[in-house]
Amino acid sequence: MSLLRPDDVIDHVTQITPEFLAARGLRGLLLDLDNTLVPYGSYDEVGEMVRWAAELRGAGVRMYLLSNATGRRATFWLNRLGFAGVGMAGKPNPRAYRRALSELNLAPDEVAMVGDQLFTDVLGGNLAGLHTVLVRPLVSNALPHTRAARTLERAVLRRYGHDWSH
Ligand SMILES: [Mg+2]
Numbered sequence: 001m002s003l004l005r006p007d008d009v010i011d012h013v014t015q016i017t018p019e020f021l022a023a024r025g026l027r028g029l030l031l032d033l034d035n036t037l038v039p040y041g042s043y044d045e046v047g048e049m050v051r052w053a054a055e056l057r058g059a060g061v062r063m064y065l066l067s068n069a070t071g072r073r074a075t076f077w078l079n080r081l082g083f084a085g086v087g088m089a090g091k092p093n094p095r096a097y098r099r100a101l102s103e104l105n106l107a108p109d110e111v112a113m114v115g116d117q118l119f120t121d122v123l124g125g126n127l128a129g130l131h132t133v134l135v136r137p138l139v140s141n142a143l144p145h146t147r148a149a150r151t152l153e154r155a156v157l158r159r160y161g162h163d164w165s166h
Contacts, residue, residue: 003126004118006134009162013037013114013135014052018059021112026131028106029056030097031085032115033067033077035137043076053081062104066096066113068120091115092124101128118153136164 007024010016013036016029034040037049057063065085067074074087084103089096101111108129115121116137125132134157140150157164 003123004156005126005160006118006122006132007112008131008133009135009157010133011136014048016056016112016114016133018056018061021056021061024112024131026110026112027060028062028064028104028111030064030066030100030104030111030113030125030130032091032113032117032121033065033069033074033087035116035139036114036121036135037065037081038077039139040137045080050081053083057083062106064100064104066091066100091120092127094124094128097124097128097130101130117149118156119149 013031021027031037038044038046053063063083065074065078065081065083066089067085067087068089068091069087071087074085078085086096086100097113101108104111109131112131112133113121113125114133114135115125116135118134122132122134154164
């Protein structure tokens with residue numbers, strides 16, 4: 001069960017600040033896209049997120065997008081977010097996390113995986129030895145397999161003392 005346990009649980013990625021990272025000894029972030037940085041499937045511009053990313057990068061934080069979305073969708077957002085990354089990452093396979101770490105040139109314990117899903121983002125991050133941050137999904141997702149995963153996620157989170165009602 002501990003592989004599904006996030007180190008931090010937050011409501012929104014903008015709660016991650018240089019102070020938040022310094023307190024945990026972190027220098028880099030691997031970021032999920034859908035429902036973490038932007039609403040699931042959305043192509044609408046999100047100035048708040050772009051400003052937040054620019055502020056962190058200005059403070060020296062290394063950032064990398066690690067998304068399971070199509071390469072085309074990931075590229076659309078990479079052109080707007082201002083940092084590098086990949087789509088079709090194959091999370092939770094830890095191979096993608098290790099490649100991303102070498103791109104950032106940081107050790108696993110210096111990097112947090114930030115995402116909205118326990119069974120991809122957090123599981124893979126824990127398997128790769130990263131710090132893991134679970135963020136509340138930006139929108140609820142109507143896909144049946146996602147709904148089933150959310151039910152399981154809520155059960156796991158309750159066991160860890162987090163009560164999320166979606
Ligand atoms: Mg996601």
